[in-house]
Amino acid sequence: MAFYQHGRWYTEFKAGDYRETKPTDIIANTPAGKSKAKKIQAERKALFKALAAEVEKLNVRDKRGKIVDQPVCDAFSAYWENHAQHARGAKNIFRELAYAEAFFGPEMPISHIDAEAMIRLREKRRRDTSKRTKRPTPISNRAVNITCEAVKFALAWLRKNGRTVCEIDWSVVLLEVQDRVTEFKPSHEAVVLNEFRPDYLPCLLFMLECGSRKAQAVSLQWTDVNWESWSITLKKQKKRGSRRSPKPHLIPISKEIEALLLAQTDPDTREPYHPEFVWTYVAERTRTEVKSGREIVAGQRYPITYEGLSSYWVRFKANHGFKDVRIHDLRHAAGTRIYRQSKNPLATRDLLGHSNLSVTERYMHSTHEDLREAMNRRFGDGGARVNSQQ
Structure with a gap:
């Protein structure tokens, strides 16, 4: 459905549990503008279905049709939609999961995330620099662990919901963090x-x-x-x-x-x-x-x-x-x-x-x-x- 609001045309469609509403560049509230908006909506819906079909090929299902393995992009999206977006600090969780997804690659199966993959993610995160200071300084071990723990909690939720996830010894992955004991003396x-x-x-x-x-x-x-x-x-x-x-x-x-x-x-x-x-x-x-x-x-x-x-x-x-x-x-x-x-x-x-x-x-x-x-x-x-x- 295409609708006109706030001075421009919007496209909206629903496919399964997914719902998308996006603005267009069309601002003329005329029949011709509506026709162009409907055309853009059809293209966006077709593109989404094509991408969903490609992702579906990578999903592994059991005999009952339940997903047991899927790409990182789809797995993290399911975790976000059904749990993480309602948790405290959701904005930070989204940022950390996006970082991990970009590192692993969106098509990597979650069953391939093992301790070795998490250590590679950890080392990549350790090479990042803090943006809070003028000079480039390494980020703290706590910040590295926050990224790794975001993946840890996501994998735990996915395992609870029937996905095949590797058993990871997180004591090997997470860095040692010393509590910052400071006092105004x-x-x-x-x-x-x-x-x-x-x-x-x-x-x-x-x-x-x-x-x-x-x-x-x-x-x-x-x-x-x-x-x-x-x-x-x-x-x-x-x-x-x-x-x-x-x-x-x-x-x-x-x-x-x-x-x-x-x-x-x-x-x-x-x-x-x-x-x-x-x-x-x-x-x-x-x-x-x-x-x-x-x-x-x-x-x-x-x-x-x-x-x-x-x-x-x-x-x-x-x-x-x-x-x-x-x-x-x-x-x-x-x-x-x-x-x-x-x-x-x-x-x-x-x-x-x-x-x-x-x-x-x-x-x-x-x-x-x-x-x-x-x-x-x-x-x-x-x-x-x-x-x-x-």
Whole structure:
């Protein structure tokens, strides 16, 4: 069926479970334009059927007609259509599967994907460079494993649905990954307290106190602050594919957070510097924003933006020699410190807003001092058992 919409003709057809809707270059809403659109639709449908017939020749079926082996392109498409597109992080899964399909070739049978083929894919991925840096740098082992694990999960789903898949020892394929244990140390905190931009500092200290993410901190509004219950509602991002809105993440207002909030009010009038957003900065120069066209006047206060805080943090790190320290490490530091003070993993989980305690375990690092204190607490005064035996 060809239809006219949004100023151009579209073609649409269905073949089995497959449905395709694509625009054309025809913009004239006339009988001649409709005739051309129908012709293009017939050509596209014929091309799809021809390609489907070629792929069908490569499918291996059992006596009951069920597919037991098929090309990579068809197998990954089935996995995507029936499972992966509804999973969390579907966009990343699609990208990794497309990379693997391009490496193996679309016509390669999935039964040929063995440990040797996966090692070749792994080595090809290791030679890629990261696009996040200006200089070409090798990608991390974790990024390599993400590509391999996307294929691993796809093969597991295909095996569960009757396809013949090789048994692969994934311990040989996957690379060793060391967890990145970083912490915003007291030495970093001392430099930040003395050298960080004063109007940006309260927002940073808020992240360090409550463990919020950067986006949650800069988007905090006065309507999220409840002085009656002494709590703050942090906005949580909606999960991909979920129809439910995320539950609000409530954190209590501590004495430190109270002081930071009150610092964002005028000392004379006790009115907030900004009527809507909590964290603000003082413009250092008069300029015009490129994207919004808004004029920024020097000396006046404006809400802190995600990009503004990020760019200033990058410059601050470079000027003060902070190596391998991210602004997200303030969240890690908040989780680690609250655990060391409370020794309660559930309190750490509630502060960080995790739904799974296994995620919180990444923040619960123990030091020699923690271990020594725990060992001493076993006997109360730290040597009662030895003294009593003497």
